[in-house]
Amino acid sequence: MAEFIESKLEIVMFPWLAFGHLIPFMNLSNEIAKRGHKISFLLPKNAEIRLQKLNLYPNLITLHKLTIPHVDGLPYGAETTADVPGSLETLLATAFDELYDEIKSFLQNLKPHFIFFDFAYWIPDLAKEIGGIKTLSYLVVSPAIMSISPDKATFMTSTSAELVKPPPGYPSTTVVLRESEAKLLSFLFHEFGKGVTFQERMNKGFTQCDVIAVKTCRESEGIFCDYVATLLEKPVLYTGPVIPEPKKEQHELSNWLEKFEPGSVVFCVFGSQMILEKKQFQQLVLGFELTELPFLLVVKPPEGTNSVEEAFPEGFKERVQEKGLILDCWVPQLEILSHKSVGCFVTHCGYGSMWESLVLCDCQLVLLPRPIDHILTARLMEQQLKVGVEVEKDENDLFTKENLCKAVKCVMDKDSQIGCLVKENHKKWKELLSSPGFMSNYIDNFIKELHGLLVEKI
Known part of the structure; x- marks a missing residue:
């Protein structure tokens, strides 16, 4: 804990309506x-129980419930992205x-003193109108995603071709999209909210706010944060990965995991928003079967089905039971990743999952991303940090059971050079990130910098 004495901050948190x-x-x-x-934390009513x-620190963090207005086309009661399909998120916006x-x-x-936001691009203008409030855009995805062209600050890029070919000065030749993935960028130019595209929403938030903060550390992504700070001509602060401690209590899956040898289970979990097509789901489960390793898969029912079992390939359930x-x-x-039986984590490369896998487990990492931000996080992990192996996909962004099995075997085979390399790199990053004082020092410095911004205002 910092030893200096400073006045206490009052901060409002206003995140996008997604867990x-x-x-x-x-x-x-x-x-x-x-x-x-x-802290005053603004959130939709139906998210209150989980949050x-x-x-x-309920004595210092007050949850302020918002009534999300109903918009024609949205299901009644929809308040978070968990309540709507991806096609309706623009109405939620x-x-x-x-x-x-x-x-x-x-x-x-x-x-x-401050309001922290992300998707609410109108917050900087509102704060200026009120006066006396600093605005901070908090980035909870990798800063590698912010490929900003020198002549005009943009979120990612103005055209898909430009992201495949990074702009001049972009600090990495490896953490970029491949040509076959450029089509995934079309969402940037679609309306996300009334009269505003996703790209415009992010652009305005980043360019008009007082300061940007990123859920990362200088050691891993400093080159990207420096790049953004130079081009936007504003401070980019680090909060560190900000990972909560896993609970020590026994969970209901412990007994199942205990049946297997240490380091033998393949664990795969996708985010609540990632829903696979039925054919890709079947390739996924058949790929795990091909490894001949025990596996735990947590996944939503694929498109057009009501349950995961409904989508199983013929005879699959009996073969792997x-x-x-x-x-x-x-x-x-968090608790599953920490279990001694888990030896491989097949991750969708959500940014939170990336940090949890680096800090809290010794598992081998296999990367299976889908949305753009997850794909760039996967490139960061494989090419920059060298801690995992990405599953190979075709020009249509599809993987096969053989390629999934190949990636798992590559990291799990004790004689694999690549497996040994990523394991050693993972160990080094875990030792650094979990070293005494590493995380807390980032938060202490972050708060010092917030105080510094208030002094500047005076």
């Missing part, structure tokens, strides 16, 4: 509150933006 954003914001809130600062369980008046009133009454477990439910990922 992949709400949870990182809450984890950061806990670290800030741990040091005595006050309440994560609030470690419209509802999100309609919170403007409620947020304005809240900020006028509270007058906090002794050593394969497939679930469609929430599982305690």
Whole structure:
């Protein structure tokens, strides 16, 4: 804990309506509150129960429930991305933006020192109108995603071709998309909210805010943060990975995992928003069967089906029943990764999962990304940090059971040179990231820098 004495900060957290954003914001809130600062956390009503369980300092972190306006086309009661298919997220963004008046009133009454946001691109203008509030855009994905051209600051790129060919000065030749993946960028130019594209939403937030903060550390992604800071001509602060401690209690899957040898189980979990096509789902499960290793897969039912079992290939369930477990439910990922029986983690490369896998487990890492930000995170892990192996895909961004099996075998085979290399690199990163004081020093320095920004204002 920092030994200096400073005035206490008052901060408002206003993340996008997705648990992949709400949870990182809450984890950061806990670290800030741990040091005595006050947080007002704005969240939709139906997210309160889950976030309440994560609030470690309820005396300092106040959950302020928002009523998400209904927008024609949205299911009634929809308040987070977990409540809607991806095709309706633009309507959820419209509802999100309609919170403007409620947020304005809240900020006028509270007058906090800072408001932290991500998708609410209108926050900087609103804060300027009120006066006296600093705005911080908190990035909970890899800063490698911000390929910003020198002449015009943009989120990622203005055309798909430009991202495949990074702009001048971009600090990496490896953490980029391949040509076959460029088509995945089309979402950038689609409307995301009324009258605004996703690209425009992110551009304005980054260019108009006072400061950007990133859920990372200088040792892993400093070159990207320096690049962004230079091109945007504003501070880019580090919070560190901000990973909560896993719970020590026994979980219900422990007994199943205990049946297998240490380091033998392949664990795969995809985020709640990642839904596979039925053919890709079948390639996934057949790929695990091909490895002949015990496996635990946590995945949503594929498109057009009501359950995972409905989509099983013929005879698959009977063949793997002794050593394969497939679930469609929430599982305690941190605790499973820490279990001695788990030896390989097949990850969708969500940014939170990346940090958890680096810090909390000794597993071999196999990378199976789908959305753009996950793909760039996979490149970071394989090419820059050299801690995992990505599953090979074809020009249509599809993988086969053979390629999935090949990637798992590559890291799990004791005689594999690549497996030994990524294991050694993983060990080095884990030792650094989990070393005494590493995480807490980042938070202490982050809070010092926030105080410095307030001094500048005066």
